[in-house]
Amino acid sequence: MKLEAVELRRLDVPLVRPFRTSFGVQTHRDVLLVRVLTDEGEGWSECVALADPVYSSEYVAGAQAVLTGHLLPRLFAAADLTGRSVAPALAGVIGHRMAKAAVETAVLDAELRSYGISLARYLGAERSHVECGVSVGIASSVDALLAEVQSYVDQGYRRIKLKIQPGWDVEPVRAVREAFGPDLPLQVDANTAYDAATMPRLHALEEFGLLLIEQPFVEEDLHQHAVLSRQMRTPVCLDESIVSAAVAADAINRGACSIVNVKAGRVGGYLESVRIHDVCAALGVPVWCGGMLETGLGRAANLALAALPNFRLVGDTSASDRYFAEDLTEPFVLVDGRLPVPTGPGVGVDLRRDVVTAMTQSTETVRP
Ligand code: SMG
Ligand code: MG
Numbered sequence: 001m002k003l004e005a006v007e008l009r010r011l012d013v014p015l016v017r018p019f020r021t022s023f024g025v026q027t028h029r030d031v032l033l034v035r036v037l038t039d040e041g042e043g044w045s046e047c048v049a050l051a052d053p054v055y056s057s058e059y060v061a062g063a064q065a066v067l068t069g070h071l072l073p074r075l076f077a078a079a080d081l082t083g084r085s086v087a088p089a090l091a092g093v094i095g096h097r098m099a100k101a102a103v104e105t106a107v108l109d110a111e112l113r114s115y116g117i118s119l120a121r122y123l124g125a126e127r128s129h130v131e132c133g134v135s136v137g138i139a140s141s142v143d144a145l146l147a148e149v150q151s152y153v154d155q156g157y158r159r160i161k162l163k164i165q166p167g168w169d170v171e172p173v174r175a176v177r178e179a180f181g182p183d184l185p186l187q188v189d190a191n192t193a194y195d196a197a198t199m200p201r202l203h204a205l206e207e208f209g210l211l212l213i214e215q216p217f218v219e220e221d222l223h224q225h226a227v228l229s230r231q232m233r234t235p236v237c238l239d240e241s242i243v244s245a246a247v248a249a250d251a252i253n254r255g256a257c258s259i260v261n262v263k264a265g266r267v268g269g270y271l272e273s274v275r276i277h278d279v280c281a282a283l284g285v286p287v288w289c290g291g292m293l294e295t296g297l298g299r300a301a302n303l304a305l306a307a308l309p310n311f312r313l314v315g316d317t318s319a320s321d322r323y324f325a326e327d328l329t330e331p332f333v334l335v336d337g338r339l340p341v342p343t344g345p346g347v348g349v350d351l352r353r354d355v356v357t358a359m360t361q362s363t364e365t366v367r368p
Helices: 062-075 083-090 099-115 119-124 142-155 169-181 199-203 220-229 243-251 270-282 296-306 353-359
Strands: 003-021 022-040 039-048 129-131 133-136 157-161 186-190 236-238 258-260 286-288 338-339 360-366
Touching: 003 062, 003 099, 022 062, 022 099, 039 099, 039 296, 062 083, 062 220, 062 360, 083 099, 083 270, 099 119, 099 270, 119 296, 129 186, 133 142, 142 157, 142 169, 157 169, 169 186, 186 220, 199 220, 220 236, 243 258, 243 270, 243 338, 258 270, 270 286, 270 296, 286 296, 296 338, 353 360
Parallel strands: 133 157, 157 186, 236 258, 258 286
Antiparallel strands: 003 022, 003 360, 022 039, 129 338
8 A cells, every 4th residue: 555644633532430540530532543545545543642641651742743753754655555564664763652553553444444354353353242341440439439330330341440559449449349249350450559668558459359450560660560479369460561572471471460451552553462462372371452441443443352362351341331422433332241343344443423523623634
């Protein structure tokens, strides 16, 4: 394919409720949509960077700047563009994985639409439906948390993940365990909020039979995760630390984690995600699909990935109404705790242009 133009569209999409984590509160999703126009047709994707650099160093305005200034010029220069040729063409730019993932996914979408095959099939998906969990933010009180968890249990979610931080950990986890019993699949995510001084609070979670503890320490500190992994029976899972298949293999070999959260944006795209899936499978480590509050466009691609065989734990791919009153695509609706894997060409969903237009804040078109 030949890349002819790229449209970068910024949207302001309100969330149905604030989502509080150890690094801040999200009330809106500042979404960057990437539309590639090629001689074979167009493709779309969503960049998962947040408005501020608080989950990782990337943020939406930075992603847009690196796309226009550094990534897209390299792709315009590429003679024979395919999804697989994007990462090598961009390798000269260090980092900026979320921006790279967004453009790679849009190119893949265009390419696969031109062949008429789905992303799920292209990646090697083996399931038609994906079991869904839900990530529950830090609440204003334990009672408010229990009410929120109850509503998700009633909707059929198959696993609950609680966001924790020092001071919001043992008490809410104990309350959820006592209210919902030992059989509720339950895990926690600290988003790097702990350190050596607060580590005893993590040990205190051992008695609650959690499926895993996700990313307790800063992303660079594999050693501290390895120490905790040795000390606890509860598995340690890494999210922020795992930025590539090489890092995944290293973290597992050092004993820093026994489970991996895969997010395509964090690792530079769906192709690197499949490599992580494969290296983890080879090392006997299960993976699960994380989420970045994606709209239906990003969710569709995540469901394709989550349908691969080593995605053996329930992930954070929740239904549209968990996030948005109005999604950018036809809403994903939970049925029996599962979502369907899209089967149409490319990512397999289409944008509702009227909704996209109504939420658009700015549009920039980049040409060679
Ligand atoms: O998409 O359901 C979702 C959000 C899942 O908790 C979630 N994501 O660290 O895993 C994580 C967080 C990062 C994003 S918080 C805005
Ligand atoms: Mg996480």
